[in-house]
Amino acid sequence: MAKKISILDIAKALGVSPTTVSFVLNGRAKEKRISERLEEQVLKYVNEIGYKPNSLARSLRTGKTNTIGLVVESISNTFFSNIARAIEDIAYANGYRILYSSTENSIERTRAILQMFADRQVDGYIISPPEGVEAEIQRLVEGKKPVVLFDRMIDKLGLDSVSINNEFSAYNATKVFLGNGYKLIACVTLDSRQQQMKDREEGYVKALEDSALSPIVYKADFDISDDDFKNGFSSFLTQHAGIDAILFTTNYLAIKGLRHLRNMGYKVGETFGLIAFDEHDLFELHQPPITVIAQPIEEIAQKLIALLLDRLGTDRILEPQHLVLPTTLQLRASSNKNLFR
């Protein structure tokens, strides 16, 4: 590092005052009407010795850390890691760094994370909140830190948010099943009060109601073990004999389901319809290719960070924005048994 050089050393070496150096460094030379010669001289010297301001000291002074706290369910989940990847780029381009952390849907963990982020004095937050952390998030807002939510909403807090039209997406997907002649359509979802999960289920239910059919729903815990899922899921299937299509409301439930369906001898595609939420690298290559409800990852990331940077840029409290982005139904063979005839 050789991080010994401070603004003072520069000032001394050049025989000017630290203020002058500071102004030049912050691009306020013109504004402060510092002579161009001097400005150049400072810039040149700074460049020569490779001086970099100490961001800690600067942050301590200004109260800004140029850091954004990103709280996701799990960074190892492709949906979130892709979001993170996209956010990273835009944040960096705007001079912000990312501190991230995975909640694993645990309230405890989330509390700890938020506490840490607060300690670190991040300037703003992007959060996909688990259930039950309303109070903590509320506290952030009270601390005047901008917060943008995604993936899951917490309506009552009136925060900026970016989400997708969950209900319609599920409704639409279920309609595809119906249109393709599936009769007994089930929904496998999370046992959760998260709004987006409820919405997805609701969309499914409504589509069935349109055709005077009754919903068949299996709910699994977020952190269900493979064994428990297997047991629960297979007894669900035998209980409701004749199910010929399933809408999975999350990606990893779909993967779990796919595995067990195959093990149990169901012919996904040929006789059994399947649609999953969220795109996945290999869904297209799966045999049969899996129909998915794809979220616009890039766009979500863009809107999130744009919203946050917006808030970061001003002190005024703006009307909260709720962006609802459309999904894309990526039609593949798994939702159309007619292709197999």
Add this chain to the structure above:
Amino acid sequence: MAKKISILDIAKALGVSPTTVSFVLNGRAKEKRISERLEEQVLKYVNEIGYKPNSLARSLRTGKTNTIGLVVESISNTFFSNIARAIEDIAYANGYRILYSSTENSIERTRAILQMFADRQVDGYIISPPEGVEAEIQRLVEGKKPVVLFDRMIDKLGLDSVSINNEFSAYNATKVFLGNGYKLIACVTLDSRQQQMKDREEGYVKALEDSALSPIVYKADFDISDDDFKNGFSSFLTQHAGIDAILFTTNYLAIKGLRHLRNMGYKVGETFGLIAFDEHDLFELHQPPITVIAQPIEEIAQKLIALLLDRLGTDRILEPQHLVLPTTLQLRASSNKNLFR
């Protein structure tokens, strides 16, 4: 937040000096022989008002930020996001936070990232370095910051590192092809001077040499477009008619390859062998299931962070450690055409 309270306020409120409060807060009460009554009193008050020390100020003073810089190729790659996930946990448990960034194999980007991390004064680095950043990493080391490398090595720097036995893994996998009766075995790899890629290729070559066969290698650029890959790959296949097995040295090349092989009508599994580096969610569910060389992700992460924490804990310069972990060859149908007879 209400982050107005400082150690000074506490001192005033309690009628003691800031020093005392500081000592108590840092658990040095005993050491400094501060009366227990006073200690309790301070602790109690601090707890009551929910005071949290300002980590910025502390870092400025101590020169430690309790932050680790994690530099990966791309956080959206499952291998790296899983590593990141595992590292995150252990780091947090030890009081460290993670700043991360994706290089996308660009020297420019990596330089910028390293610069940023240095500005942020991270305490240590975990890096999977692209080619050509030796000088920059060297500089970190000169700045007395511990650096642990993974996935790719830079031998001459003599840094701590965690890697896998790339050559043997590829050798072993190729042997499986040979044992299962494949005749014309190709290798698809990265056009790169990265040591681990050369090692993988070398393992493949050696296995073939054992049987007096000549290697057939296709090399693609790291950031090759789908179209370019398609063109290059298919002309490679026609040039070397009769190829009946391929070892892919990276996960995403395998996925690209899989896609094009399917489009071109090759019957992976039945008549065409395939083995890929790195596990993937859906490889097991693919039809046929894909044989992979699986890296011990948890263990890699554990060793990385353990090594780094070790270095962080002491000033002494220790003999650099090079941990080489074994991979697991996950045998599935894609590498055994006999299963299809």
Add this chain to the structure above:
DNA sequence: TTGTATGCGTTATCAG
């Protein structure tokens, strides 16, 4: 146009 002095919240050095 530039310099001086002060504070951000901690920790550490030294006295007492």
Add this chain to the structure above:
DNA sequence: CTGATAACGCATACAA
């Protein structure tokens, strides 16, 4: 055992 007080490096109000 405890309390002043000086740093850490930067930014800014205020002077000159």
